[in-house]
Amino acid sequence: SAVISQKPSRDICQRGTSLTIQCQVDSQVTMMFWYRQQPGQSLTLIATANQGSEATYESGFVIDKFPISRPNLTFSTLTVSNMSPEDSSIYLCSVGQGGPETQYFGPGTRLLVL
Amino acid sequence: KQEVTQIPAALSVPEGENLVLNCSFTDSAIYNLQWFRQDPGKGLTSLLLIQSSQREQTSGRLNASLDKSSGRSTLYIAASQPGDSATYLCAVTDNYGQNFVFGPGTRLSVLP
Numbered sequence: 069s070a071v072i073s074q075k076p077s078r079d080i081c082q083r084g085t086s087l088t089i090q091c092q093v094d095s096q097v098t099m100m101f102w103y104r105q106q107p108g109q110s111l112t113l114i115a116t117a118n119q120g121s122e123a124t125y126e127s128g129f130v131i132d133k134f135p136i137s138r139p140n141l142t143f144s145t146l147t148v149s150n151m152s153p154e155d156s157s158i159y160l161c162s163v164g165q166g167g168p169e170t171q172y173f174g175p176g177t178r179l180l181v182l
Numbered sequence: 183k184q185e186v187t188q189i190p191a192a193l194s195v196p197e198g199e200n201l202v203l204n205c206s207f208t209d210s211a212i213y214n215l216q217w218f219r220q221d222p223g224k225g226l227t228s229l230l231l232i233q234s235s236q237r238e239q240t241s242g243r244l245n246a247s248l249d250k251s252s253g254r255s256t257l258y259i260a261a262s263q264p265g266d267s268a269t270y271l272c273a274v275t276d277n278y279g280q281n282f283v284f285g286p287g288t289r290l291s292v293l294p
Contacts, residue, residue: 109231111216111273
């Protein structure tokens with residue numbers, strides 16, 4: 069199994085600022101995913117971050133708004149840039165080895181933008 | 183501590199059949215329940231979201247029900263197609279809408 073931690077667990081930010089969320093895994097994993105869940109909405113995939121390659125973004129999400137780093141096999145960051153109140157969400161990272169039986173999820177980061 | 187189970191673990195059906203996937207959770211104090219689909223090597227795709235005050239949601243050939251008091255949800259897939267082959271996961275969140283707890287998934291194969 070894999071244990072995932074996220075920092076911060078929650079934050080309140082001002083409009084126009086940026087926040088970087090960290091995702092740390094206790095073992096080396098190939099695939100990392102970033103999701104967000106806006107209030108009352110479903111969990112939505114933002115991007116896939118595989119070590120050694122550029123992140124792949126889903127429709128509606130762009131690198132300028134959500135830059136992602138994946139410097140090694142145990143760590144990734146997601147930055148929410150130039151925040152607006154619409155970015156208030158829970159942000160979740162997950163890791164996997166390619167199969168659903170090895171998917172693990174972080175505890176989430178709750179972001180409120182004023 | 184919340185625990186989520188799914189039955190069956192795997193299912194193989196011929197094309198055209200209607201089928202039911204089951205999800206159970208131990209703590210009824212949830213904020214919402216979601217059903218996801220996962221294809222090999224891909225992230226999750228959300229299928230249906232049911233808030234704790236709702237009893238069911240429908241999208242196309244999919245219908246999900248929620249019985250919070252008994253800790254159960256079902257995902258009904260009508261007229262299954264080979265393209266439905268994937269792993270289906272359910273997940274609940276705690277009363278604050280955070281702390282996702284996922285079930286182990288049901289691996290579905292729809293045979294042409």
